[in-house]
Amino acid sequence: NAGVTQTPKFQVLKTGQSMTLQCAQDMNHEYMSWYRQDPGMGLRLIHYSVGAGITDQGEVPNGYNVSRSTTEDFPLRLLSAAPSQTSVYFCASSYSRGVETQYFGPGTRLLVL
Amino acid sequence: TQLLEQSPQFLSIQEGENLTVYCNSSSVFSSLQWYRQEPGEGPVLLVTVVTGGEVKKLKRLTFQFGDARKDSSLHITAAQPGDTGLYLCAGGRSGGSNYKLTFGKGTLLTVNP
Numbered sequence: 001n002a003g004v005t006q007t008p009k010f011q012v013l014k015t016g017q018s019m020t021l022q023c024a025q026d027m028n029h030e031y032m033s034w035y036r037q038d039p040g041m042g043l044r045l046i047h048y049s050v051g052a053g054i055t056d057q058g059e060v061p062n063g064y065n066v067s068r069s070t071t072e073d074f075p076l077r078l079l080s081a082a083p084s085q086t087s088v089y090f091c092a093s094s095y096s097r098g099v100e101t102q103y104f105g106p107g108t109r110l111l112v113l
Numbered sequence: 114t115q116l117l118e119q120s121p122q123f124l125s126i127q128e129g130e131n132l133t134v135y136c137n138s139s140s141v142f143s144s145l146q147w148y149r150q151e152p153g154e155g156p157v158l159l160v161t162v163v164t165g166g167e168v169k170k171l172k173r174l175t176f177q178f179g180d181a182r183k184d185s186s187l188h189i190t191a192a193q194p195g196d197t198g199l200y201l202c203a204g205g206r207s208g209g210s211n212y213k214l215t216f217g218k219g220t221l222l223t224v225n226p
Contacts, residue, residue: 004155035216042218043156043201090155097212099144099163099205104155 002026004105006091012111013081021076021108023091031097032074033058034066036087037107043090049074050097081112116140117204117217125223129191134220136202137184144205145178145185149198150219156201192224 007022025032033048045058049068063085065077074093078085089108094100118137126132136145144163148156160169162178162185169176173196175188189196202217 040218043203043216045214092155098207099161099212101158101161102146102156102214104157106153106155 004091004093004103006089006105006108008108009106010109012113013078014113015082017081018077018079019081021078021089021091021110023074023076023105024072025074025091025093025103026072027093027095027103028071029093029095029103030071031095031100032068032091032093033102034064034074034076035090035092036060036085037090038087046076046089048097078110081110083112086110086112116215117202119200119202119217119220121220122218123221123223125225126192128193128224128226130224131188131190132192132222133186133188134200134222135184135186136204136217138204139183140204140206141182142204143182143207145182146203146205146214147176147185147187148201148203150201151198156199189222192222194224194226197222197224 004025030051034046035043037043044060047066049055055066091105092102094102120135146161147159150156160176165180165182167178173190177186199219199221201219203214205214
């Protein structure tokens with residue numbers, strides 16, 4: 001089992017550029033989520049999905065889009081990057097939404113200039 | 114509004130010392146999780162507590178959930194350099210299918226040899 005994988009590990013963007021952060025899990029987990037981690041702010045939920053075809057907004061969804069076409073994949077799209085989106089992004093998955101172990105990926109470090 | 118306050122924010126100690134970190138809230142949680150995050154990696158679950166007053170031990174780590182399920186503590190006995198990392202607490206609250214997990218900002222622990 002690879003667990004939760006994320007690509008790329010690092011990315012530098014210019015303001016206004018778009019990109020997709022990839023996330024995949026091989027544990028057949030129904031629940032997947034995206035967080036951003038900023039100094040002094042902790043982990044904040046961006047978007048989540050309770051299963052293929054179902055997504056919903058978290059605490060800080062503005063500027064991000066998601067889709068869930070398969071159980072395994074949950075990409076995060078930045079349509080027009082802004083410096084405020086400079087952060088470390090973590091994808092996580094769990095068997096279900098509830099009191100479950102969340103398995104986190106290694107993170108993507110994004111710098112928007 | 115920060116629902117979960119962690120203290121201290123930073124802690125630097127010598128190998129062999131004991132320490133306690135705290136996770137406090139004015140809200141009641143149905144569960145409380147503790148994660149440890151090492152530099153450049155995603156958080157890894159250490160423990161989940163769900164019952165008020167519950168105490169769980171994981172080798173030299175002791176976790177306690179407050180009687181009112183509003184706070185939690187993590188005590189480390191005889192800290193070792195391998196304990197260095199960011200310790201995050203996460204409180205879970207249920208509302209039908211709308212389970213929400215909220216993270217604290219973390220305690221950054223450094224154990225010096």
